[in-house]
Amino acid sequence: MGALLSLDGVVAGYNQGLVLKGVNLSVDASEVTCLIGPNGAGKSTVLKTVSGLLKPISGTVCFDSEDITSLSTHERLRRGIVHVPQDRSLFPAMTVWDNVLMGAHIVRDHAAIRSRLATVVEMFPIVERRRQAHAGSLSGGEQKIVEIARTMMLDPKLILLDEPSIGLDPRSRRLVFDTIRELTKAGRTVLLVEQNARSGLAVAQHGAILEGGVVKLEGTGLSLLDDPLVAQLYLGAVAPTTSVASRATGVLPSPNSISALKEPQ
């Protein structure tokens, strides 16, 4: 599969200063790419730069072979880039059904809405099962699933997920990661930012480590899981030597990247 999204030398930041200092990243179609890194590394800023919430100071963002760097959020939305923010974005007093319908607010084609709704109902049974429940009455995990279901109403090509498992119990977390797997099976591309690095990399075909505003290390999700330094820095000190790790394939970190990771933070 070719790259659906590529960031080339992206520099971006807020009033306080630069956060991204030359990010190079490519996201292949129909895959999950997981971005991990310490707090303040710029993971969420990468997503904002892709969705158009933040304009880069320099560098280019290409999507589907088109330079979208100067496009507005709305135009990017129309091209199929949707952003699921870290905070709960459902309307708590509206029903699950109405929340999902709100996902298609900018879509004018009624036939497309009906067809997407049918797909969403089939893919996310909770939408039909809890259709009359107020979104605010759902558990955290269920709310995140409905949020993802809502984004599907835009028939997205690329879904940007910002820490979807934050604040969830283990069961809800599993539900969310199972849903992410389902998204790729349905041909969607996901750029995932995740603090829970182990779960994030386990679900990803491709992983990248962002530190100090640049991508320090890239590889397959499984290869990063198997990397002792990544394990030490982001996975709780113990490198997994399980059968999962032994199946790791793809790009292994170069010695330079590893030494970069050793630099004091």
Place this chain on the structure above:
Amino acid sequence: MTVVRRAGLALLLTAAVLVGFVGVTHWIMNIFIFTVMYAGLATGWNLVGGFAGYTSLGHAAFFGIGAYAMDVTFEHHSIGAGYVPFAILPFIGIGVAALSIPLGWIAMRTRAATFAIVTITLLFVVQTLAFNLKSITHGSQGMGITPPPFALHTYERPFYVAMLAMLVLALLITWYVQRSKLGLALAAIRDDEDKAHGVGVHVTAVKLIAFSTSVAIASMIGAVWAYYVLFIYPQFAVDPLISIGIVLMVFLGGKGTLWGPALGALIVVPAQQYFAYELGASKLYLIAYAGLFLVIMLFLPQGIIPSLASWADRNRHRRARTLSGGQLVSPPLHELLP
């Protein structure tokens, strides 16, 4: 809509029209007119107060502007008598809707309690203008209209039909809004305006559409009222009690529902009119207003229709679970799709 519902609605509308043609005493007919008038005002208010969640206390200002528009038209432009003045109602509605756009644009930059205060301030500004623009409104002396040449024994009938037409218009607009993207957008705004913006709702435009439509209905009803009562003055035409009454009726019947505001009016207005007749000018009915507000807050915080709907929903689910051995039975998908 099912055949049974359509038949029920047709029956209800026929009954509502026929009520105006039964031979009842003038004071009973007067109660009918005021009930239908408040039902229309409350249904119109519901668009902005119920669906968008913007509690306006200034609707009486637009009611008063409509009333003065009718009287000023009579005085400064000869529009004839009889049924002709009813024909200018759409022009009054459109004019007031246009006027309300800049006002709403400013007022709706505020939210919640601040919006309520801004709109009640607007009400007093309009009342003060009615007092002071003497060359147009005759100030506190008030304005009068020559009585229309309607037959005495059926005098109220045209006004009743006109008020009923306004109510039907308000209901039709609400019915459309409920089933359209506009209704969904208003519900999203009520829930969280910033999130609504995030999913692509043109928040300002949607709010202004709801506000201008709502106040246009209030102004047309005000115009019919002015023609009915024949004489208006500032405290009478721009009366805060009108706004409070409307809000009370919507809260009692159920905010954001189609029939709730009309149901609220059907309960409150006859009771209020009856007590006003019985207790004269003592205004003791205001104590009943306060009591009713307390009852709503304590026992029916959602209003009658949403409470009944929740109760029916719980029963339906319980019955469905019993029938399916504990599993919730969903309707087929084609019934859920828009």
